[in-house]
Amino acid sequence: MTNLDVSQRIRQLPGWIVLALWALVVAVPLYILVVSCFKTTAEIYGDKFGLPTSWTLDNFANAWTQAQFARYMWNSFAVTGGAVILTLVVSAMAAFPLSRYQLGWSSPVLAFFLAGVMLPIRLASVELFSLMKTLDLLDSRLGLILVYSAIRIPFAVFILANFMRVLPRELEEAARLDGAKEWRILFRIILPTIKPAVAIVAIFTAIAVWNDFFFPLIFIFDDAYKTVPLAITTFIGQFRTDWGMVFAALAISMMPVLVMYLLLARQIREGVGATGGLK
Incomplete structure (x- = not known):
């Protein structure tokens, strides 16, 4: 050497x-x-780092059945999936004209969306609650989907617009010569070309929505519409907490996001690498 x-x-x-x-x-x-996940509460308090005396799935089974975890998982899947789809569709339709058309006001509008990323939405919780009550969207999955989409759209527009800007204009010009409409150019040509950006927006939106505890807590009162983060609180009591079931529920709640990341990992890596070339 x-x-x-x-x-x-x-x-x-x-x-x-x-x-x-x-x-x-x-x-x-x-x-x-x-x-x-495989310990009893006594074992967790006795030795946090030690291995369990027996490797059983009792905590997982009890967490799934006692808290009716399947219902909460369905609610989280519905809210997260709806928010991801709505965020991608609206953001793509907003980012396309801002990045591909010669508009004098595109930069100020993008700055406006960027301001939406920096402003903490939780400061407007009271006003947002009043708005949701007026629109009769409390205790509904649709209300959560709309709130989460509104929160994530500024970030999504900023990411998608920057990726769309670097694409060659010959792509849509050739499509227009073939008679393609703008919506077809966007969803059939532009978005498939920027799959890494779509993957980044999807995974960041999914993680933020899936793990959020704040908005379901203040907007959802009926157990039929509660999401996974609220379900985990059912194991935490005033006088006793079954920590083994809490950790098992946390592990179950992590799996869908982990699977989604593994499926989109290649696109995310390509998107992160491509950001270095964005102007």
Whole structure:
């Protein structure tokens, strides 16, 4: 090994140390979550890092049946899926003219959408609650879908518009010569070309909606419409908490998002790599 190689490795050492520490910070809670799924509450209090005495699926079975987890999972799937689809459709239709047409006001409008990313929506919770009550959207999945879509659209428009800007204009010009309408150019040509951007918007929206506890808590009162984060609170009592079932419920709730990420991982990596070339 030459002196140049040694010096290069020394320069890279701080970065590797930071990455190792970050991996440790992420891995330790995941390890505690996994092993605690198979423990009783007494074992969790006795030794947080130790392995369970017996590897059984009792916590998973009890969490699924006692909390009627299937109903909560269906509600979360419906709300998350609806919010992702509505966000992608509306954002794509907004980003397309802002990025592909010669409009003098496109930059101010994009700045307006960017402002929507920076403003904390929870500061307007009271006004939002009053609006939902006026529209009779409390205690409904549709109300949650509309709220989440409105929150995520600014971020989605910003991402999609920047990806669309770098596409060659020959794509839609050739389609227009063949008689294609604007909606067909958008959904049949532009969006399939920017699959990484669509994947980024989809996974970020899905994670934010699936894990959100705040808005279902203030907008949903009927158990029939509650989502997974609210279901987990049923295991937390005033005098006793079954932590084994809590950790099992958390593991179950993580699986759909993890599967979605694995399915879209390649597109997300391509999208993150492509952002370096965006102007």
